[in-house]
Amino acid sequence: MSASGGSKAIVAALGANLAIAVAKFVAFAFSGSSSMLAEGVHSVADSGNQALLLLGGKRAKRAATDEHPFGYGRERYVYGFLVSIVLFSVGGLFALYEGYSKIRHPHELDHWYWPVGVxxxxxxxxxxxxxxxxxxSNELRGQQSWVQFIRRAKAPELPIVLLEDFGALIGLVLALFGVxxxxxxxxxxWDGVGTVCIGTLLVVIAVVLGIETKSLLLGEGAGAADVAAIRSAIVDDDVVTGVIHMRTLYLGPEELLVAAKIAVQHDDSATEVARAIDAAEARIRVAVPIARVIYLEPDIQRTGPAAATA
Structure with a gap:
């Protein structure tokens, strides 16, 4: 996984969650706190999340095949979607159920120092x-706000880990509140109330991540700045005089497909057009390095009704 995949953050989160999960289950065994049980399941779910993200990053590196000619880069989005929906929702729904049961059948805590210490x-x-x-994340987000970074990031791992860890910290505060x-x-x-709050938080985060990863799965194009840079790089004001229309699509977090119909002069030779296309592709890769799959189709610029259907 590349650096932009946040592998260091994923490994750090995995190690922390495994240790925390063990501690929480021990605290539950001694105290009977439903908040501790819900938080223990939450940490197990988070550990599974990080394992899935690491697996998705590894599988995404597979070489392209005849069946998948554009490679497996978008598999990272699939695993991100599984994390956001399945594991988060399972953790959230379990916490809601456990909290509801504890509210209906409350009991005092035993050995209170275990849950507090954990x-x-x-x-x-x-x-x-x-x-x-x-x-x-700060190395990648630039001048974007945190909300913009989470919504616009094409690599799903860091936004997922950020929201997981943020949700975990809020959940721990809620558990401490309930205990x-x-x-x-x-x-x-009150222990049950804290558990219900934890479950609600997890479900909300699951919905947010589900919406964002669904958009990536459906296919997102390049941002406005990259589109403008690509358009500028294509035109050389000699052979290539303009861009008739263009489409972009992320094949994975670090691979962008560019397909464009470009305007050339009617009296240019095939050799001149071919050389101009090669030069345009080189300029695009300099302007936007992740634009690795490029298809440029030459055409004569037309005006009027015919141009709209070109």
Whole structure:
């Protein structure tokens, strides 16, 4: 996986979540806290998320075949979609069910120091993982806001890890809130309330990630800045006089397809047109390096009704 795939952030998150999951289940075993159980399942789900992201990054590197001539780069989007929908939703729905059961049948916490100690440890570990994800994301997002980065990023891994870690930190605070109120009031209902809040948070994050990865699966084109750079690179004001129409499509996070019909002079020779196309392709790759698959079709610029159907 390339650096833009955020492999360091994924590995950091995987290690943190595995350690946290074990600690949470131990705390649940000693205390009976439903918040701890929900958070334990949440951490297991997050660990599965990171394993899927790593697997998707590895499978996306496979060479193109006759059946998949454009390669497997978009497989990273498939695994991102599985993460956002299946595992997050399973974690969220389990937490909602567990919280509802605890509200209906509350009981006091046993050995309260276990859940409190584990939650403090988990907040520190998740904070480190989140810091790593933020650091890697800052190298890519430039002047974009965090919302813009999550919505526009073509590599799904970093946005997923960012939202996972952010959701995990908020979930831990909610769990600490539920456990704390249960200890303060002696009413186990608050533990269930905290668990329901965790489940709601996970489902909301699942919906957000599902929407974003669905858009990538359907196929997104290049951004406005890259489109303008490609158009400018195509035209040489000699043989290639303009772009009649153009389409772009991400074949994967680091591979862009460019297909364009370009306007040439009616009296240019085939040799001149072929050389101009080769030169235009080279200029495109310099202007937008991820534009690796390029198809340029020469045509005579027409005006009037016929041009609209060209």
């Amino acid at each position: 939650l403090v440890f988990a907040i520190c570990a998740e904070g480190y993982s989140f810091r790593t994800a933020v650091h890697e 704390g109120l249960t200890l303060a009031t002696g009413d186990g209902v």
